[in-house]
Amino acid sequence: MNKSGQMGLGAVIAATVRRELLLAFRSPGDVINPVMFFIIAVTLFPLGGGTDSAFLGSIASGVIWVTALLAIMFSMDSLFRADFEDGSLEQLLMSPQPLYFLLLAKVFSHWLVACLPIIILAPVFATMLAMPEAGILPLVLGLIVGTPILCLLGAIGMALTVGLSRSGLLLAVLILPLYIPVLVFGTGMVEAAQGSLPYTGLLALLGAMLVLAICLSPLAIGAALRISVN
Amino acid sequence: MLEVKDLYCERDDRVLFEHLSFTLSAGQVLQLQGSNGSGKTTLLRILCGLNQDFSGNILWQGQAMSAVAAEFRDQIFFLGHAPAINKTLSPTENLRWFCASRGVNQISGIPAALAEFGLKGYEDVPCYMMSAGQQRRVSLARMKLLQTGLWILDEPFTALDRKGVKELETDLARYVSSGGSLLLTTHHPLELDCPVDVIDLDQRALEKAVS
Numbered sequence: 371m372n373k374s375g376q377m378g379l380g381a382v383i384a385a386t387v388r389r390e391l392l393l394a395f396r397s398p399g400d401v402i403n404p405v406m407f408f409i410i411a412v413t414l415f416p417l418g419g420g421t422d423s424a425f426l427g428s429i430a431s432g433v434i435w436v437t438a439l440l441a442i443m444f445s446m447d448s449l450f451r452a453d454f455e456d457g458s459l460e461q462l463l464m465s466p467q468p469l470y471f472l473l474l475a476k477v478f479s480h481w482l483v484a485c486l487p488i489i490i491l492a493p494v495f496a497t498m499l500a501m502p503e504a505g506i507l508p509l510v511l512g513l514i515v516g517t518p519i520l521c522l523l524g525a526i527g528m529a530l531t532v533g534l535s536r537s538g539l540l541l542a543v544l545i546l547p548l549y550i551p552v553l554v555f556g557t558g559m560v561e562a563a564q565g566s567l568p569y570t571g572l573l574a575l576l577g578a579m580l581v582l583a584i585c586l587s588p589l590a591i592g593a594a595l596r597i598s599v600n
Numbered sequence: 601m602l603e604v605k606d607l608y609c610e611r612d613d614r615v616l617f618e619h620l621s622f623t624l625s626a627g628q629v630l631q632l633q634g635s636n637g638s639g640k641t642t643l644l645r646i647l648c649g650l651n652q653d654f655s656g657n658i659l660w661q662g663q664a665m666s667a668v669a670a671e672f673r674d675q676i677f678f679l680g681h682a683p684a685i686n687k688t689l690s691p692t693e694n695l696r697w698f699c700a701s702r703g704v705n706q707i708s709g710i711p712a713a714l715a716e717f718g719l720k721g722y723e724d725v726p727c728y729m730m731s732a733g734q735q736r737r738v739s740l741a742r743m744k745l746l747q748t749g750l751w752i753l754d755e756p757f758t759a760l761d762r763k764g765v766k767e768l769e770t771d772l773a774r775y776v777s778s779g780g781s782l783l784l785t786t787h788h789p790l791e792l793d794c795p796v797d798v799i800d801l802d803q804r805a806l807e808k809a810v811s
Contacts, residue, residue, distance in 0.1 A: 385700030457682025
């Protein structure tokens with residue numbers, strides 16, 4: 371038998387992130403789909419809702435947040451599906467390494483792949499929708515803090531429904547109620563900034579939610595996955 | 601090492617096994633037999649902690665499994681029905697992550713492990729381009745990378761060619777003679793150079809029906 375050295379937790383996390391990014395790179399469809407959905411949905415709004423820039427500017431933050439939220443929700447399906455089907459999930463659950471950090475690494479990679487492009491595109495589309503300039507910074511800050519929460523919560527729902535063949539609607543019913551506070555605070559930040567009010571309080575609330583989600587949701591994801599592979 | 605006491609499991613209102621007790625010690629081979637649907641895979645998954653729908657006690661090194669779950673996971677290698685191989689990744693990439701997920705720094709050992717299973721030259725070919733038997737071999741190569749005291753193998757011979765079966769049998773015998781414990785299911789007549797204990801789940805069901 372071979373002599374084997376131990377691997378530190380940091381290396382384990384890095385290897386997991388590396389694998390997930392490699393998988394995303396190999397099957398770019400999973401990466402492009404949510405971003406394309408975001409782009410298409412946002413560009414359709416001016417076509418369907420009129421080109422009055424005052425009107426568009428007033429709904430811009432809502433449009434961007436809602437489409438980003440839906441794009442992230444649709445993207446969740448790829449998080450555990452392949453691993454569930456090929457048995458890698460069983461190996462993951464049987465790993466002697468702390469499941470908490472392995473799952474956090476998976477969700478973080480998913481955020482990098484599915485959410486980061488949306489965050490980068492958001493200011494461009496906000497300008498296109500004639501959003502007042504004061505709202506753009508809080509929009510981006512809100513997305514940076516808010517989208518990881520959406521990923522973590524979505525991963526709980528996905529972990530619960532990964533064993534079902536058609537989980538789309540059930541996933542939506544399960545996690546949309548949990549998404550609402552993030553949406554309310556996120557769009558609230560933009561509105562406050564446009565009314566020349568401070569928005570740091572709302573940002574701090576989102577930040578608190580993110581900390582809570584990072585601390586607790588991997589535990590829920592792990593428990594849900596154990597139920598799903600049962 | 602592994603001690604199972606009075607295990608009971610039912611599935612869909614059907615009792616798969618009850619009062620099932622056995623022990624598995626170092627250097628012992630235990631083969632589960634039974635017809636399709638007799639509960640072999642379920643039993644293996646229960647022992648691995650993947651299935652919680654049972655009653656009874658499972659002890660590892662004399663302690664309840666739930667109390668020593670982390671140590672136990674560190675000491676077993678499980679090969680399930682599904683190969684646990686991502687088809688878009690190459691064998692090397694698959695094994696790299698497998699090693700990382702087990703916390704084992706064994707990257708240098710991967711080419712040798714693959715070569716031992718006849719996959720020299722396939723190290724960087726995406727797994728979807730390989731045959732089912734070759735994917736099985738990638739899956740099996742993982743056991744060369746770990747130093748675990750217990751192998752739980754569910755139908756390890758599936759999809760292997762005759763030569764592959766022979767080689768795997770030699771490997772298993774060598775592992776057992778070096779002190780490893782082996783628990784496996786297979787429909788293939790085992791030819792190991794060591795004594796094999798058998799639990800027949802069908803036989804148990806029959807005895808129950810008679811009594």
